[in-house]
Amino acid sequence: xxxxxxxxxxxxxxxxxxxxxxxxxxxxxxxxxxxxxxxxxxxxxxxxxxxxxxxxxxxxxxxxxxxxxxxxxxxxxxxxxxxxxxxxxxxxxxxxxxxxxxxxxxxxxxxxxxxxxxxxxxxxxxxxxxxxxxxxxxxxxxxxxxxxxxxxxxxxxxxxxxxxxxxxxxxxxxxxxxxxxxxxxxxxxxxxxxxxxxxxxxxxxxxxxxxxxxxxxxxxxxxxxxxxxxxxxxxxxxxxxxxxxxxxxxxxxxxxxxxxxxxxxxxxxxxxxxxxxxxxxxxxxxxxxxxxxxxxxxxxxxxxxxxxxxxxxxxxxxxxxxxxxxxxxxxxxxxxxxxxxxxxxxxxxxxxxxxxxxxxxxxxxxxxxxxxxxxxxxxxxxxxxxxxxxxxxxxxxxxxxxxxxxxxxxxxxxxxxxxxxxxxxxxxxxxxxxxxxxxxxxxxxxxxxxxxxxxxxxxxxxxx
Numbered sequence: 001x002x003x004x005x006x007x008x009x010x011x012x013x014x015x016x017x018x019x020x021x022x023x024x025x026x027x028x029x030x031x032x033x034x035x036x037x038x039x040x041x042x043x044x045x046x047x048x049x050x051x052x053x054x055x056x057x058x059x060x061x062x063x064x065x066x067x068x069x070x071x072x073x074x075x076x077x078x079x080x081x082x083x084x085x086x087x088x089x090x091x092x093x094x095x096x097x098x099x100x101x102x103x104x105x106x107x108x109x110x111x112x113x114x115x116x117x118x119x120x121x122x123x124x125x126x127x128x129x130x131x132x133x134x135x136x137x138x139x140x141x142x143x144x145x146x147x148x149x150x151x152x153x154x155x156x157x158x159x160x161x162x163x164x165x166x167x168x169x170x171x172x173x174x175x176x177x178x179x180x181x182x183x184x185x186x187x188x189x190x191x192x193x194x195x196x197x198x199x200x201x202x203x204x205x206x207x208x209x210x211x212x213x214x215x216x217x218x219x220x221x222x223x224x225x226x227x228x229x230x231x232x233x234x235x236x237x238x239x240x241x242x243x244x245x246x247x248x249x250x251x252x253x254x255x256x257x258x259x260x261x262x263x264x265x266x267x268x269x270x271x272x273x274x275x276x277x278x279x280x281x282x283x284x285x286x287x288x289x290x291x292x293x294x295x296x297x298x299x300x301x302x303x304x305x306x307x308x309x310x311x312x313x314x315x316x317x318x319x320x321x322x323x324x325x326x327x328x329x330x331x332x333x334x335x336x337x338x339x340x341x342x343x344x345x346x347x348x349x350x351x352x353x354x355x356x357x358x359x360x361x362x363x364x365x366x367x368x369x370x371x372x373x374x375x376x377x378x379x380x381x382x383x384x385x386x387x388x389x390x391x392x393x394x395x396x397x398x399x400x401x402x403x404x405x406x407x408x409x410x411x412x413x414x415x416x417x418x419x420x421x422x423x424x425x426x427x428x429x430x431x432x433x434x435x436x437x438x439x440x441x442x443x444x445x446x447x448x449x450x451x452x453x454x455x456x457x458x459x460x461x462x463x464x
Contacts, residue, residue: 001135002156002319004032005163009196009321012163017370027164029141064246068270072246084272084300087252087260088293089245091238091278093130098208128209129233131157142166142231146218148206149235150177152318155189157233159321162196169226171204171218178318181396182330184359187451188380188398189320195377196321201226240279255281265308266296282311313393315410317403322377325406327413328394331357334384344387356390358383358419358439364400365430381435383419385442390419395436405433 004027011022051058061075071080129138131153143166147158150172162168170177170193176186177193177200193200201220208219209232216229240259247254251270253261259281266274276282276296277289292309299307318324329337334355337343345354360381367376379399386393392413397406412421427434 001032001036001160005160006321008163008165013195013375014366017375027141029164030139033139062244064244065249066246068250069272070249082272084274086266086293086296087242087245087268087273087275087279088277088289089241089279091240091284093132093234094237094239095128095130095234096206096236098206129231131233131235134233138231142229144229144231145169146171146216146226146229146232147235148218148232149237150174150179151235151237152178154235155193156319157235158193158198159196162198163321166231168197169199169201169229171201171206171220171226173203173205175202178324181324181326182382182394183332183451184380184382185324185326185396185398188378189318189324192320192322192377192398195374238278238284240281242279257281264311265299266292276309283314283316285314285316288314313410313414315406317406319403320398322379322398322400323403324398325402326394326396327406327410328392329384330394330396331355331382331384334386334393338386343393344391356385356419357443358385358441359443360435360439362432362435364432366400379432379435381439383422383436383439385419392417392419392422397436399432401432405436409436 008027011020011025015022048058059073059075059078059080061073063071063073063080066072066079069081069083069085071085072078073080134157141164142161145161145166145168147154147161147168148171150170154170155177158168158170176190178186178189190200203222205221206218207221210217210219214230215227216232217225217227218229218232219225239257240254242254242258242260247260250268250273252268252273252275255261260268260275260279262268262275262280266276266280268275274296276292278284282288282292288309288311295304295307295309298304313328315325315327317326329343334343338345338355343355360379362379363376364379370376377399379397379402381397381399381402382395383392384394384396385391395406395409395413422437423440425437427437
């Protein structure tokens with residue numbers, strides 16, 4: 001869906017400047033969804049074949065523990081035991097407990113608890129979607145969409161729908177999206193969302209949703225009402241699918257949100273039972289779960305004694321428009337660690353704990369033919385450096401190609417690269433990636449450095 005939105009982005013915002021004109025440009029949503037689903041089904045069949053070829057027995061059923069090392073199939077009550085049992089059931093999207101939300105249909109092993117928590121006031125007729133529903137149930141492009149949430153899933157869905165033609169409004173509790181990311185990323189994605197036509201309502205906590213003649217309205221804790229929506233999508237986080245796993249029959253411990261507690265070896269408190277992926281709340285990314293599973297298998301079955309997933313310096317990408325690439329500490333977190341003596345400072349003997357920040361803000365060469373300055377999207381890049389040797393502990397980027405270029409730089413940062421190592425690399429021109437090795441002058445070490453990323457007036461509709 002992101003690729004389709006990228007095509008739309010190119011046609012809408014870029015093609016005209018290069019001499020291309022289009023009449024009656026139209027999106028075949030149903031055809032796109034059908035082809036996407038067919039590809040997903042192909043991938044599922046391929047994975048199933050790989051498992052079969054590896055002599056893995058499939059049991060298509062929900063399951064639960066009935067004893068510390070005994071798992072029972074819910075479908076036919078068969079019981080299984082093993083020396084090693086791995087829990088990797090993933091998670092589900094949260095929906096809050098507010099009036100008039102439809103009955104949410106979760107998978108079997110989380111139905112009971114979350115029905116009680118979230119649906120006390122359900123009336124069953126409203127049209128509230130989750131990120132899962134976006135892929136599984138949304139069979140048309142909504143004319144006007146409300147997205148509640150400010151994380152990477154909310155950002156991605158907002159721009160996908162906006163670029164495809166929906167009128168999108170995001171409702172955000174804070175001042176900017178992606179509040180856990182570096183401030184540079186927060187401001188960069190804020191600008192990008194506005195350029196895509198996404199409206200943002202900040203300091204917004206939704207307290208009620210009502211359906212009036214198939215037109216949805218949202219009410220905020222400031223007693224403001226926002227009307228005329230055809231679709232409301234919640235993307236406010238995900239929880240673990242652990243409720244009906246029968247973990248009470250084991251010694252496996254969970255935190256207050258239900259996530260399974262596991263150590264650096266993915267071991268739980270029950271010997272021989274392990275947990276990894278979204279269910280243990282370490283880093284909820286598919287490649288992380290895959291790598292953790294491979295390391296676990298290498299150690300348990302492959303004879304690699306100390307194999308385990310290293311959760312430090314994990315690169316991640318957000319498929320916004322333009323995309324985001326990030327690895328390591330944010331500037332804010334790095335400052336906290338230096339002040340706590342958990343990271344070295346670049347300049348010893350200073351009365352103030354310091355780090356070094358290198359930044360670049362630029363417009364790519366492709367914008368040279370653009371005549372409207374508002375269409376010339378800025379790219380933003382930042383290196384966070386610590387210690388006398390200026391070791392790079394953070395790289396944060398938003399701009400064309402940042403998703404692809406991150407992987408290579410991540411290898412260098414994971415290996416302990418310093419700023420001098422970056423400086424010693426010849427730039428590849430003309431590319432956006434060259435900016436990462438061309439940043440020579442530090443920005444400064446101000447704790448209160450401010451980025452200009454638009455108005456943050458509370459409960460204001462942000463427009464480009």
